[in-house]
Amino acid sequence: xxxxxxxxxxxxxxxxxxxxxxxxxxxxxxxxxxxxxxxxxxxxxxxxxxxxxxxxxxxxxxxxxxxxxxx
Amino acid sequence: xxxxxxxxxxxxxxxxxxxxxxxxxxxxxxxxxxxxxxxxxxxxxxxxxxxxxxxxxxxxxxxxxxxxxxxxxxxxxxxxxxxxxxxxxxxxxxxxxxxxxxxxxxxxxxxxxxxxxxxxxxxxxxxxxxxxxxxxxxxxxxxxxxxxxxxxxxxxxxxxxxxxxxxxxxxxxxxxxxxxxxxxxxxxxxxxxxxxxxxxxxxxxxxxxxxxxxxxxxxxxxxxxxxxxxxxxxxxxxxxxxxxxxxxxxxxxxxxxxxxxxxxxxxxxxxxxxxxxxxxxxxxxxxxxxxxxxxxxxxxxxxxxxxxxxxxxxxxxxxxxxxxxxxxxxxxxxxxxxxxxxxxxxxxxxxxxxxxxxxxx
Amino acid sequence: xxxxxxxxxxxxxxxxxxxxxxxxxxxxxxxxxxxxxxxxxxxxxxxxxxxxxxxxxxxxxxxxxxxxxxxxxxxxxxxxxxxxxxxxxxxxxxxxxxxxxxxxxxxxxxxxxxxxxxxxxxxxxxxxxxxxxxxxxxxxxxxxxxxxxxxxxxxxxxxxxxxxxxxxxxxxxxxxxxxxxxxxxxxxxxxxxxxxxxxxxxxxxxxxxxxxxxxxxxxxxxxxxxxxxxxxxxxxxxxxxxxxxxxxxxxxxxxxxxxxxxxx
Ligand SMILES: Cc1ncc(C[n+]2csc(CCOP(=O)(O)OP(=O)(O)O)c2C)c(N)n1
Ligand code: SF4
Ligand code: SF4
Ligand code: SF4
Ligand SMILES: [Mg+2]
Numbered sequence: 001x002x003x004x005x006x007x008x009x010x011x012x013x014x015x016x017x018x019x020x021x022x023x024x025x026x027x028x029x030x031x032x033x034x035x036x037x038x039x040x041x042x043x044x045x046x047x048x049x050x051x052x053x054x055x056x057x058x059x060x061x062x063x064x065x066x067x068x069x070x071x
Numbered sequence: 072x073x074x075x076x077x078x079x080x081x082x083x084x085x086x087x088x089x090x091x092x093x094x095x096x097x098x099x100x101x102x103x104x105x106x107x108x109x110x111x112x113x114x115x116x117x118x119x120x121x122x123x124x125x126x127x128x129x130x131x132x133x134x135x136x137x138x139x140x141x142x143x144x145x146x147x148x149x150x151x152x153x154x155x156x157x158x159x160x161x162x163x164x165x166x167x168x169x170x171x172x173x174x175x176x177x178x179x180x181x182x183x184x185x186x187x188x189x190x191x192x193x194x195x196x197x198x199x200x201x202x203x204x205x206x207x208x209x210x211x212x213x214x215x216x217x218x219x220x221x222x223x224x225x226x227x228x229x230x231x232x233x234x235x236x237x238x239x240x241x242x243x244x245x246x247x248x249x250x251x252x253x254x255x256x257x258x259x260x261x262x263x264x265x266x267x268x269x270x271x272x273x274x275x276x277x278x279x280x281x282x283x284x285x286x287x288x289x290x291x292x293x294x295x296x297x298x299x300x301x302x303x304x305x306x307x308x309x310x311x312x313x314x315x316x317x318x319x320x321x322x323x324x325x326x327x328x329x330x331x332x333x334x335x336x337x338x339x340x341x342x343x344x345x346x347x348x349x350x351x352x353x354x355x356x357x358x359x360x361x362x363x364x365x366x367x368x369x370x371x372x373x374x375x376x377x378x379x380x381x382x383x384x385x386x387x388x389x390x391x392x393x394x395x396x397x398x399x400x401x402x403x404x405x406x407x408x409x410x411x412x413x414x415x416x417x418x419x420x421x422x423x424x425x426x427x428x429x430x431x432x
Numbered sequence: 433x434x435x436x437x438x439x440x441x442x443x444x445x446x447x448x449x450x451x452x453x454x455x456x457x458x459x460x461x462x463x464x465x466x467x468x469x470x471x472x473x474x475x476x477x478x479x480x481x482x483x484x485x486x487x488x489x490x491x492x493x494x495x496x497x498x499x500x501x502x503x504x505x506x507x508x509x510x511x512x513x514x515x516x517x518x519x520x521x522x523x524x525x526x527x528x529x530x531x532x533x534x535x536x537x538x539x540x541x542x543x544x545x546x547x548x549x550x551x552x553x554x555x556x557x558x559x560x561x562x563x564x565x566x567x568x569x570x571x572x573x574x575x576x577x578x579x580x581x582x583x584x585x586x587x588x589x590x591x592x593x594x595x596x597x598x599x600x601x602x603x604x605x606x607x608x609x610x611x612x613x614x615x616x617x618x619x620x621x622x623x624x625x626x627x628x629x630x631x632x633x634x635x636x637x638x639x640x641x642x643x644x645x646x647x648x649x650x651x652x653x654x655x656x657x658x659x660x661x662x663x664x665x666x667x668x669x670x671x672x673x674x675x676x677x678x679x680x681x682x683x684x685x686x687x688x689x690x691x692x693x694x695x696x
Binding site for chain 1: 445459464465624
């Protein structure tokens, strides 16, 4: 299982993670952070392959990604 | 006593650097300081120190800043028109609080001016370039003193974490005198724990040097205000403790001559001749041009008939003297127009100073 | 708890040498991605404690907020000179790199970088090319494309009066003292990986004492382009890469002169 954790306070709402995700796992949410930016939400989780494109290409390092062994 | 050698003022800069433990020299050719860069190119590699001819004075001052930021004693030398090119770099070095030494073997200006002697960089050197900062400025008047002043300059630079300038000129640089090679002893200095050397030994706690007190100051725990307050407290300490000058025959003086560097040699001769003729003439030779020896001038301002400032310009240091004297007495200038020739080789000779003394007396 | 930790594998976290602070850059500024790659390379080479960064003046310099190595901020364009001083001041024993922008390196500091290359200075240069002056408000840079509109080339850069974009990676590759020169981008995960490899190679050239190494990285500056972040990246792919081809322009293990005058 892949977990994509958004650090919403570091996010600036640029949308690049949504753009780069090959599996449509991310979409911009309706919540806003303290700076007034809307930030993405992780959904469609089964599809995520842990490619890390969203995390590595986020200019604000606002995405951490973890893989969990199936228990 | 050390070894005695006969060298030019320019070479004495090099010997001074060796004795001061300067390990890195960066420079670019310009008359009348070429003997200095050639000295370093020749002598530094022999003793395992680092010489680099930079691509411009803009680069050499930044290279000096970099090497000094790494914690070594670094310097450059240049002359007037190129000294102008170093101004942005010097301001940044002062802002970074990095100690280094810059020698300006003054030539004539403005512009490329002349390749001969002059003292026209006084205001630029003592005022510094943009922003609120000052350089410490030392002005030797002999080859021996040049040799020792370089050592003092490195000491003061390290003591205050600040750039120190040494002002000589074409005459001072080209003339030869004997030098007693000896290491000048100073009080111990603090560790350079601020130097950027890689953070491994500091447990990855990084050192951070910057020249933007108003932008990045907060990174080091400073506001813009606290930063400038701190540097001005430093300038006050310099003013309180580092003023240096040589005074002669002031007690009964009716006229006091003020001159530094090469013109101080001429002026000293005139003072000597004036005394021989029974004229009550004294002399002050500022050794630190910044901080300027204001107190000693102030002390005599109400006692004397006048001051005569002798400097090879249309009038720069004379403004500092006037500022101190505050119209309590007369301030005269023997300057560029008093040279014996209208060309760039013209010089201010002792006779013209003596004649002025008689005119004022 | 142990079991949980063991069963978790980190795929993406900020590099260790990256300070845990927010980036001060605009939304979508790819300088931030460059900073991340730099952090990964520093971590993987294990050089955090032996490295000194010289920042130029421009948004690219904001890497100094986020990268935890010894730092020196240069004047605009002067990072190669400052870097030369630091490198030589430390007798060549530490790793020194500059981070410079296209205004910083290719305009005001062009002479400085060319001479660092001429000297084969043992420095690594990270050249952030966003085809504009980001910091000062999106003015024309030497790398601005012909036809690209900026605040000082309002109708688009005219080559008849403002000349042509300068190709730094190719230019520096021509100098004998340069060990490595490449142009990269961060427009996809694949390009990210190539950039990281190039930067690692560049640092290795310095560690091996070969010569100057430079990696030019195309970077999107959405405000200068007046595009949103996604369109700005697309613009890089479509237009900037048309002018500035990606690739390695030099990769040598030895720098040698073509001719040596003997016996003089
Ligand atoms: C000597 C000098 N001239 C001009 C400036 C103003 N200035 C600051 S940043 C900058 C341009 C930066 O552009 P670039 O190097 O491309 O960096 P970017 O912001 O695009 O990353 C300029 C002109 C300055 N700080 N110093
Ligand atoms: S790429 Fe980063 S900053 Fe941009 S929207 Fe996604 S999480 Fe936020
Ligand atoms: S790791 Fe890859 S697949 Fe998963 S959300 Fe991020 S970009 Fe999409
Ligand atoms: S102006 Fe451009 S270069 Fe500067 S932070 Fe914003 S996006 Fe980045
Ligand atoms: Mg730019």
